[in-house]
Amino acid sequence: MVSPASHNGSNNGSGAPARSRTVRFRIQRCEGPAKPSRWEEFDVPVEAGAGANVISCLQLIAANPVTVDGKRTTPVVWDSGCLEEVCGSCTMVINGRVRQSCSCLIDNDAPNDGDVVTLQPMSKFPVVRDLWVDRARMFDSLRKIKAWVPIDGLHDQGAGPRERPKTQQTRYVHSTCMSCGCCLEACPQYKLEEDPDDWDTAFIGAAAIGQVRLFNKHETGAELAGERLDALMGPGGVTDCGNAQNCVKVCPKEIPLTEAIADMGRAVALHGLKKFFRGK
Amino acid sequence: MASKEPFMQRHHFLLRRLHSFTGVFPIGVFLIVHLTTNASIVWGRLGVATEKSHGGVATFQHEVEFIHSLPALLLIEIFGLWLPIAFHSILGVYYATTGKSNIKHYRYQDNWRYTMQRISGYIGVLFIFYHVATLRWGWTWLPFASGFNFREASSTTAIALRGGSEEIGFGAVVIGLFYLVGVLMLVFHFANGLWTAAITWGVTITEQAQRRWGYVCAGLGFGLAGLALAALVGFVTLDIDEAREYERARIIELESAAAPDQQAGQLENALARH
Numbered sequence: 001m002v003s004p005a006s007h008n009g010s011n012n013g014s015g016a017p018a019r020s021r022t023v024r025f026r027i028q029r030c031e032g033p034a035k036p037s038r039w040e041e042f043d044v045p046v047e048a049g050a051g052a053n054v055i056s057c058l059q060l061i062a063a064n065p066v067t068v069d070g071k072r073t074t075p076v077v078w079d080s081g082c083l084e085e086v087c088g089s090c091t092m093v094i095n096g097r098v099r100q101s102c103s104c105l106i107d108n109d110a111p112n113d114g115d116v117v118t119l120q121p122m123s124k125f126p127v128v129r130d131l132w133v134d135r136a137r138m139f140d141s142l143r144k145i146k147a148w149v150p151i152d153g154l155h156d157q158g159a160g161p162r163e164r165p166k167t168q169q170t171r172y173v174h175s176t177c178m179s180c181g182c183c184l185e186a187c188p189q190y191k192l193e194e195d196p197d198d199w200d201t202a203f204i205g206a207a208a209i210g211q212v213r214l215f216n217k218h219e220t221g222a223e224l225a226g227e228r229l230d231a232l233m234g235p236g237g238v239t240d241c242g243n244a245q246n247c248v249k250v251c252p253k254e255i256p257l258t259e260a261i262a263d264m265g266r267a268v269a270l271h272g273l274k275k276f277f278r279g280k
Numbered sequence: 281m282a283s284k285e286p287f288m289q290r291h292h293f294l295l296r297r298l299h300s301f302t303g304v305f306p307i308g309v310f311l312i313v314h315l316t317t318n319a320s321i322v323w324g325r326l327g328v329a330t331e332k333s334h335g336g337v338a339t340f341q342h343e344v345e346f347i348h349s350l351p352a353l354l355l356i357e358i359f360g361l362w363l364p365i366a367f368h369s370i371l372g373v374y375y376a377t378t379g380k381s382n383i384k385h386y387r388y389q390d391n392w393r394y395t396m397q398r399i400s401g402y403i404g405v406l407f408i409f410y411h412v413a414t415l416r417w418g419w420t421w422l423p424f425a426s427g428f429n430f431r432e433a434s435s436t437t438a439i440a441l442r443g444g445s446e447e448i449g450f451g452a453v454v455i456g457l458f459y460l461v462g463v464l465m466l467v468f469h470f471a472n473g474l475w476t477a478a479i480t481w482g483v484t485i486t487e488q489a490q491r492r493w494g495y496v497c498a499g500l501g502f503g504l505a506g507l508a509l510a511a512l513v514g515f516v517t518l519d520i521d522e523a524r525e526y527e528r529a530r531i532i533e534l535e536s537a538a539a540p541d542q543q544a545g546q547l548e549n550a551l552a553r554h
């Protein structure tokens with residue numbers, strides 16, 4: 001068993017009964033890109049009310065990486081940053097469902113002694129090691145759809161155009177996307193593409209479609225609206241969505257991704273028509 | 281540079297949207313018309329039809345004769361139906377292979393619909409092929425197949441649905457079930473496709489709009505499924521002898537009304553074939 005050190009944010013005598021229990025972690029491990037994967041199990045002591053989450057348990061395992069068979073192994077590798085569900089880097093598949101590991105509380109997900117928590121890396125991104133994946137393709141997608149507001153030059157360009165409160169409201173929630181990849185992991189149309197040459201034509205996924213909505217509705221961002229729609233019209237664009245609507249259900253930020261998909265579907269249809277008659 | 285891209289990529293958007301469009305028009309519209317026509321076999325029995333309808337046989341015969349009186353029927357069929365269906369099917373299968381169902385891990389109703397849309401598409405293609413090949417092209421060498429003759433619309437349809445026999449035997453069970461599953465799959469595929477088409481084209485954007493349109497599509501789907509079931513039961517339980525009696529009388533009626541010589545010969549040929 002992993003040694004019973006204290007968890008992050010441990011219980012400072014709040015009076016809640018500390019119920020000690022053991023939670024078993026089944027972890028899918030992999031030593032590096034293109035290496036085979038294997039399963040390892042660890043028992044971790046948990047106290048109720050101590051705020052244990054998946055990451056704090058992984059820290060305990062890292063401190064003393066001994067499997068349930070008593071075999072000493074290498075520490076499990078994972079990625080994390082903010083530890084408060086705003087950076088998206090700790091995303092993994094927990095008990096078969098994709099979510100952030102930092103906000104996955106053990107008291108909620110494994111409340112009983114002997115409960116099992118299964119950890120796997122996301123399957124739609126190449127594994128760097130163990131639970132750590134490389135989401136570079138997501139950032140490449142943001143480049144493809146020009147997810148920025150174009151304000152070139154260092155000179156003072158004066159005040160920007162006013163933004164209407166209603167548009168602002170629509171846009172705000174899209175601005176909370178943290179490129180975590182949940183929506184892509186759960187999407188039946190989004191697939192693992194290891195070769196960057198294939199990124200351009202493979203389905204871009206809901207996150208980037210939501211970002212097109214965010215930036216096209218921005219008064220200055222709209223400068224690039226046509227180019228963004230062009231990107232969404234091509235292979236791998238919004239047309240490749242199969243309307244399974246898994247994305248919207250797993251998004252931790254509750255971003256209305258299916259609304260964005262429909263909105264961009266309309267924008268792209270009008271854009272296509274306009275282009276047809278303008279001839280460009 | 282653009283011209284160096286493969287055809288499918290160069291015309292990606294157009295093909296995708298044509299795929300969506302053909303599913304609704306003409307295919308979906310035709311499905312509604314077709315299922316309504318079929319159901320006319322039970323209108324007579326339910327007393328809905330106005331004329332004396334011989335248990336729906338006359339109503340159905342009337343509908344079929346109307347369709348066969350359309351000018352350039354073969355051209356309408358080829359360009360209005362067969363080509364759009366072939367286009368929608370081939371592209372659909374191609375697109376379906378680009379996804380990978382993950383219903384095991386994400387058991388949402390919408391995810392189930394996504395998977396069903398693909399399965400119903402595959403089954404629907406097989407069904408339509410068998411249906412058109414046997415009843416329209418007369419490929420009676422296919423298993424349990426028999427042909428369709430528009431002068432004897434009800435009786436030949438009833439026999440086809442009984443697996444090529446007048447009795448309700450093994451063939452009737454096989455073909456009856458095949459039709460039942462095939463038609464219900466197509467109805468689902470259309471109702472669900474109509475729902476997603478509204479998202480694809482950006483007609484329903486908000487979640488609320490999508491939900492409302494979902495009720496409309498579900499209602500349409502259940503309505504069409506009801507029509508399809510009524511027709512299926514109507515044909516399988518049809519009294520074939522009685523139907524034939526009416527159809528012969530109708531042929532003689534047309535014969536005497538038409539220009540005596542040539543038309544009569546054609547009608548006799550039609551009769552002799554069955």
Ligand code: SF4
Binds near residue numbers: 251254
């Ligand atoms: S849209 Fe939601 S699920 Fe997708 S990357 Fe952004 S925050 Fe994550």
Ligand code: SF4
Binds near residue numbers: 183206243248257258
């Ligand atoms: S709605 Fe589209 S983007 Fe969202 S999960 Fe389904 S296929 Fe993927």
Ligand code: FES
Binds near residue numbers: 084086087090091100
């Ligand atoms: S560590 Fe940033 S979201 Fe979990």
